[in-house]
Amino acid sequence: MKVPTGPVFALCSLLLLLLLLQVPGSHGLVPQPRGHLCRTRPTDLVFVVDSSRSVRPVEFEKVKVFLSQVIESLDVGPNATRVGLINYASTVKPEFPLRAHGSKASLLQAVRRIQPLSTGTMTGLALQYAITKALSDAEGGRTKSPDISKVVIVVTDGRPQDSVRDVSARARASGIELFAIGVGRVDKATLRQIASEPQEEHVDYVESYNVIEKLSKKFQEAFCVVSDLCATGDHDCEQVCVSSPGSYTCACHEGFTLNSDGKTCNVCSGGGSGSATDLVFLIDGSKSVRPENFELVKKFINQIVDTLDVSDRLAQVGLVQYSSSIRQEFPLGRFHTKKDIKAAVRNMSYMEKGTMTGAALKYLIDNSFTVSSGARPGAQKVGIVFTDGRSQDYINDAARKAKDLGFKMFAVGVGNAVEEELREIASEPVADHYFYTADFKTINQIGKKLQKKICVEEDPCACESIVRFEAKVEDLLQALTRKLEALSKRLAVLENRIV
Secondary structure (H helix, E strand, C coil): CCCCCHHHHHHHHHHHHHHHHHHCCCCCCCCCEEECCCCCCEEEEEEEEEEECCCHHHHHHHHHHHHHHHCCCCCCCCEECCCCEEEECCCCEEEEECCCCCCCHHHHHHHHHHCCCCCCCCHHHHHHHHHHHCCCCCCCCCCEEEEEEEEEEEEEEECCCCCCCHHHHHHHHHEEEEEEEEEECCCHHHHHHHHCCCCHHHEEEEEEEHHHHHHHHHHHHEEEEEEHHHHHCCCCCEEEEEEEEEEEECCCCCCCCCCCCCCECCCCCCCCCCCCCEEEEEEEEECCCCCHHHHHHHHHHHHHHHCCCCCCCCEEEEEEECCCCCEECHHHHHCCCCCHHHHHHHCCCCCCCCCHHHHHHHHHHHHHHHHHCCCCCCEEEEEEEEEEECCCCCCCCHHHHHHCCCCEEEEEEEEECHHHHHHHHHHCCCCCCEEEEHHHHHHHHHHHHHHCCCCCCCCCCCHHHHHHHHHHHHHHHHHHHHHHHHHHHHHHHHHHHHC
16 A cells, blocks of 8 residues: 555644544543542432430441431432431431431531430331321422432331331332341341332341441442433533543643642643632641541641642642641741642641630731731632631631631531531632531542632633633534544545555
């Protein structure tokens, strides 16, 4: 076969170059593996939780962790998944109805407040309440449809003192999906009487409450609607989403570099018109955090630092720890590289003692964002407040002043953090600036969300500008791909003629 020359060769070369630009992994398109992510379909979900005397208080806390982990994976909202919870022993105590909580944060707070009843085990009575009352319209239940599921998850560790067979059968006949989780010395025949078919998917057993958390992944997947996550927009890639069944990878356009988080791109590097940002972390070091969790907080800080473009011209980072007193770990501008900042964070020692969040916010205003502490005039001021409990002092005035001064304030709460305080600290819109999780082990998920939100809208490299630019580029690339496919066919015909 002859090798094409002249105009044909030039056209082939152009085609090859253009096709290379479409290949993930070339010229900045470096996909990074992402975990399995998916949406959860709208569901009316009611937990029915046994807190009889056989469930010790420490074991009941394990159940609450399990419930929180399942809730963490749901799309919670009035038009998404609604969650209710029934606590039972000899009697039934409705802890909160389906209509009570419209956000994941308030749901998790409500779960933390639940206390065991410590009497008998009337599982049948609890199931009867779930199907006749908890899932009713008055309690926030929606009309069952192909788009909305009705689900009850029962957690129990003993033999019930009443019958569950008939009430469970009525529930299943009405279209309610029943899951039965048994712990320890539970009567396994009871679990089978409760659960929907196929029972191998609806009955679970664990030896003790110490390992009930391992079931959370099963239920996260049970509520998952696997889809083309790139096509539906259910991904957090900043630029390019590369789809795979039930998952995806992220990549960047040519000239951009994928950050270590595997989803964002370094869009303002290389001497462009990048934004100056002064970012200060305000970290709760009170005794309730505990040393092992404080190490997770330090990893959370460094997770954010990893995505910043640290330099004298772009991002500066400061760190303040507080408990009963305030301690500046390092001011803005002391460190000029990510490596040095992360090393200083790792070396931070744990203060313990109280929780004076109000005093810490006042320190942020009066000291951290002043020129004498390294702040730059004209730079965006961003504060990230991390706390795990109720403040022991008044926060409202300092929180309001920080926002009045134009500081962009994010509030991150864990465990016993108070939602009202987080909302008071957070900038508008509040829903975009405050985050809550029940467990320190999941704060890395909040870190991923924060990485996307620490952005200056006014800058030429702003988030909204990037999104508009990327949408246009994606449309152009798709049109170009179609044209190239047609051109490729024509070239093949032309090549055959030349041969």
